[in-house]
Amino acid sequence: MDDAFCSAWLQAAARAVAAGRERLTDLDAAIGDADHGANLDRGFTEVRQALDSGAAGRPLGVAGMTLIRKVGGASGPLYGSFLRAMGGALGESFTLSEFAAAFQAGVSEVARLGKAAEGDKTMLDALLPAARALAEAVREGAQAREAFERAARAAGEGAWATVPLVARKGRASYLGERSAGHEDPGAASSALIVAALVTAVEG
Ligand code: ADP
Numbered sequence: 001m002d003d004a005f006c007s008a009w010l011q012a013a014a015r016a017v018a019a020g021r022e023r024l025t026d027l028d029a030a031i032g033d034a035d036h037g038a039n040l041d042r043g044f045t046e047v048r049q050a051l052d053s054g055a056a057g058r059p060l061g062v063a064g065m066t067l068i069r070k071v072g073g074a075s076g077p078l079y080g081s082f083l084r085a086m087g088g089a090l091g092e093s094f095t096l097s098e099f100a101a102a103f104q105a106g107v108s109e110v111a112r113l114g115k116a117a118e119g120d121k122t123m124l125d126a127l128l129p130a131a132r133a134l135a136e137a138v139r140e141g142a143q144a145r146e147a148f149e150r151a152a153r154a155a156g157e158g159a160w161a162t163v164p165l166v167a168r169k170g171r172a173s174y175l176g177e178r179s180a181g182h183e184d185p186g187a188a189s190s191a192l193i194v195a196a197l198v199t200a201v202e203g
């Protein structure tokens with residue numbers, strides 16, 4: 001695996017975010033300020049343009065900086081830092097095991113910056129189970145496609161499991177108990193971004 005895979009992943013993530021834009025905005029309308037879909041779609045559109053125009057630097061770093069610079073709201077800096085931390089942990093070519101370790105490093109950076117933990121009803125409720133599933137698949141000797149499918153399933157289940165939770169971080173936490181009963185928008189977008197790994201590995 002190499003940087004070309006990371007570019008394919010980011011392109012697939014951008015398409016998934018564009019396709020999911022309305023649903024993400026609807027989720028954010030319920031417990032936030034209705035900008036998550038638009039924020040992320042704008043950011044990932046810029047990421048695609050940066051990658052297509054051959055911006056200097058490696059794909060995860062370029063994408064991370066772009067999201068930090070272009071996306072307002074909590075999610076831009078968090079996703080941007082996730083991708084930058086991942087990129088910093090990866091050489092230009094790498095094994096699946098190294099990719100899984102880098103993914104974990106990115107998720108740890110989100111937790112550190114956001115001061116959030118699993119169960120706080122944030123993107124971490126999708127990202128942490130995905131990182132665990134990826135690591136477990138690697139330990140069991142799975143190939144990339146199966147490992148990413150398992151990570152995507154874990155992220156999707158984690159996102160869905162945010163529905164009954166009361167938010168303890170981010171804008172949704174201002175609602176207190178009223179945040180329960182809705183899927184967290186950031187967890188939903190994380191599930192899309194993780195599922196894009198499967199799209200990318202399918203080529
Ligand atoms: P904003 O809340 O500033 O409008 P977005 O709507 O783009 O930003 O993103 C909201 C998402 O960001 C939430 O659904 C949640 O998943 C994630 N989020 C917010 N605060 C944190 C945090 N402290 N740690 C991790 N994720 C967070």
Ligand code: MG
Nearest residue numbers: 032033035036
């Ligand atoms: Mg919002």
